[in-house]
Amino acid sequence: xxxxxxxxxxxxxxxxxxxxxxxxxxxxxxxxxxxxxxxxxxxxxxxxxxxxxxxxxxxxxxxxxxxxxxxxxxxxxxxxxxxxxxxxxxxxxxxxxxxxxxxxxxxxxxxxxxxxxxxxxxxxxxxxxxxxxxxxxxxxxxxxxxxxxxxxxxxxxxxxxxxxxxxxxxxxxxxxxxxxxxxxxxxxxxxxxxxxxxxxxxxx
Numbered sequence: 001x002x003x004x005x006x007x008x009x010x011x012x013x014x015x016x017x018x019x020x021x022x023x024x025x026x027x028x029x030x031x032x033x034x035x036x037x038x039x040x041x042x043x044x045x046x047x048x049x050x051x052x053x054x055x056x057x058x059x060x061x062x063x064x065x066x067x068x069x070x071x072x073x074x075x076x077x078x079x080x081x082x083x084x085x086x087x088x089x090x091x092x093x094x095x096x097x098x099x100x101x102x103x104x105x106x107x108x109x110x111x112x113x114x115x116x117x118x119x120x121x122x123x124x125x126x127x128x129x130x131x132x133x134x135x136x137x138x139x140x141x142x143x144x145x146x147x148x149x150x151x152x153x154x155x156x157x158x159x160x161x162x163x164x165x166x167x168x169x170x171x172x173x174x175x176x177x178x179x180x181x182x183x184x185x186x187x188x189x190x191x192x193x194x195x196x197x198x199x200x201x202x203x204x
Contacts, residue, residue: 008044009036020106029055091138092145110198113191117199152177152184 007021008014011034015021025033032050039045049057075083101107122135148156157180165171 005037005039005045007035007037010034020101023108025051025057026055029053033057088137088141091141095142095145109194110201113195113198115192115196115199117196117203151187152180152182153188154184157181157184
C-alpha cells in the first residue's frame with residue numbers, strides 16, 4: 001500500500017474498522033490474503049500480501065499516543081463553523097458505529113473500552129496545545145453523547161421519563177423511578193469497573 005490508500009475489504013469481507021482488520025489478519029498467519037483498497041482518486045484496487053507466522057501485515061504502533069496523527073488545515077472564521085459541526089457530527093456517528101460493532105462482537109470489548117488511564121494516554125507524553133484541546137473536545141462530545149443515552153440515572157433516562165409523562169399525562173411512580181435509577185447506576189458502575197480492568201490488564 002502507498003499513502004492515501006484506504007482498506008475497504010480483505011478476502012472479499014467488508015472490514016471498516018482498524019480492530020476488525022487487525023483481528024482478521026492475526027487469525028490468518030502464513031496465508032496470502034487479497035486486499036481491496038481505495039486510492040486518492042477513488043479507484044478501487046486489489047492487491048495481495050503474504051502474512052508472516054506472527055500474523056502481522058506491515059509495521060504499526062500499539063501505543064495509544066499514536067492513535068491520532070494531526071496535520072494543520074487553516075479555515076476562516078466563517079468556514080470554521082460548518083467545518084466544526086461536520087467534524088463533530090462525523091466523530092459522534094463514528095463512535096455510534098463503533099459501539100454497534102462492540103455489541104455485535106465484531107470489535108473486542110477488551111481492546112476498545114478503557115478508563116481514565118486510556119484517556120490520559122490519548123493526550124501524549126508531552127504537552128501539545130493542539131492535541132490537548134482536540135482530545136478535550138472529542139472527549140467532551142463523547143461524554144455528552146453518552147449522557148443522552150436512555151439509561152436511568154443519566155440525563156437521557158430523565159428525558160425518557162419526561163417524555164412518558166408528556167405522552168401519557170401520568171407521572172411515573174417514585175418506586176419505578178427509584179428502581180430504574182438504581183439499575184442504571186449499577187450498570188454504569190459495572191461498565192466503569194470493566195473499563196478500569198481493561199486498563200489494568202494492559203499495564204501488566
